[in-house]
Amino acid sequence: MTKPSFVYVTYIATTPEKVWQAFVDTDVMRQYWVGPNAECARVNVSDWKPGSRWEHQRVDPSRAVDIVGKVVESIPPRRLVYTWARPSDAEDESKHSRVAIDIEPQGDGLVRLTVTHEDLERDPQMLAGISGGWPKVLSNLKTLLETGRPLPRSPSAT
Amino acid sequence: MDIDKVFKALADPTRRRLLDLLHRQNGQTLSALCEHMDMTRQGVTQHLQLLEEANLVAVVWQGREKLHYLNPVPLHEIYERWIGKFERSRLGALRDLKKRLEGDDDDKA
Numbered sequence: 584m585t586k587p588s589f590v591y592v593t594y595i596a597t598t599p600e601k602v603w604q605a606f607v608d609t610d611v612m613r614q615y616w617v618g619p620n621a622e623c624a625r626v627n628v629s630d631w632k633p634g635s636r637w638e639h640q641r642v643d644p645s646r647a648v649d650i651v652g653k654v655v656e657s658i659p660p661r662r663l664v665y666t667w668a669r670p671s672d673a674e675d676e677s678k679h680s681r682v683a684i685d686i687e688p689q690g691d692g693l694v695r696l697t698v699t700h701e702d703l704e705r706d707p708q709m710l711a712g713i714s715g716g717w718p719k720v721l722s723n724l725k726t727l728l729e730t731g732r733p734l735p736r737s738p739s740a741t
Numbered sequence: 742m743d744i745d746k747v748f749k750a751l752a753d754p755t756r757r758r759l760l761d762l763l764h765r766q767n768g769q770t771l772s773a774l775c776e777h778m779d780m781t782r783q784g785v786t787q788h789l790q791l792l793e794e795a796n797l798v799a800v801v802w803q804g805r806e807k808l809h810y811l812n813p814v815p816l817h818e819i820y821e822r823w824i825g826k827f828e829r830s831r832l833g834a835l836r837d838l839k840k841r842l843e844g845d846d847d848d849k850a
Contacts, residue, residue, distance in 0.1 A: 586808065587808075718816075719817060722821055
């Protein structure tokens with residue numbers, strides 16, 4: 584393992600199964616995973632089997648793909664690992680960074696969710712975008728799972 | 742997560758200094774952090790422990806090295822709680838103006 588670039592942790596009052604579902608089920612994802620300017624939702628599409636490709640798609644008519652990668656590990660409902668790259672670098676795995684999602688039950692109905700992103704240092708632009716993006720994704724997910732409501736989203740929000 | 746712990750952890754200048762050091766360079770060991778701190782190793786350990794309990798610092802073991810990471814997720818939750826969507830761009834503009842006029846530096850306590 585290389586040294587992680589970022590480690591994000593949140594505690595959510597829910598079950599590991601629900602957190603897992605939130606990372607693999609596009610119907611759940613579209614309720615909390617928004618783009619950098621909250622202009623539209625994003626979903627990660629894959630069959631989530633090791634070796635499969637995944638795509639980070641916009642939920643709008645364009646269905647544009649901003650990020651792609653390959654599933655490395657998939658152990659429901661505990662651990663999901665995938666690589667992360669620009670679509671133009673899809674074939675060049677030396678340019679992929681790596682995301683690990685770890686879901687650990689803590690007792691008392693609490694789940695510790697850790698997102699670790701490795702190998703981002705050589706891509707400062709991606710690093711800057713992602714370091715701001717993950718905290719938002721995790722706190723939106725926490726709100727959704729604990730209250731059952733997605734965050735209020737305004738069509739004109741900036 | 743207990744929000745009181747977050748505010749208590751942030752109420753101390755030494756702990757804010759540790760967060761500043763991790764903000765500048767993420768994933769540092771205790772020894773690396775101690776080099777910048779004017780206190781005993783034991784003192785720094787205790788402050789890091791409080792930051793960890795408040796979930797402001799996350800720890801990753803790499804072999805025998807314990808690496809400390811700034812975890813901004815609780816801060817993002819505080820931000821979401823009190824700052825409305827429409828205020829964000831205006832606040833950003835004000836911050837940029839203040840920074841330009843004062844020559845502000847992120848690490849200033």
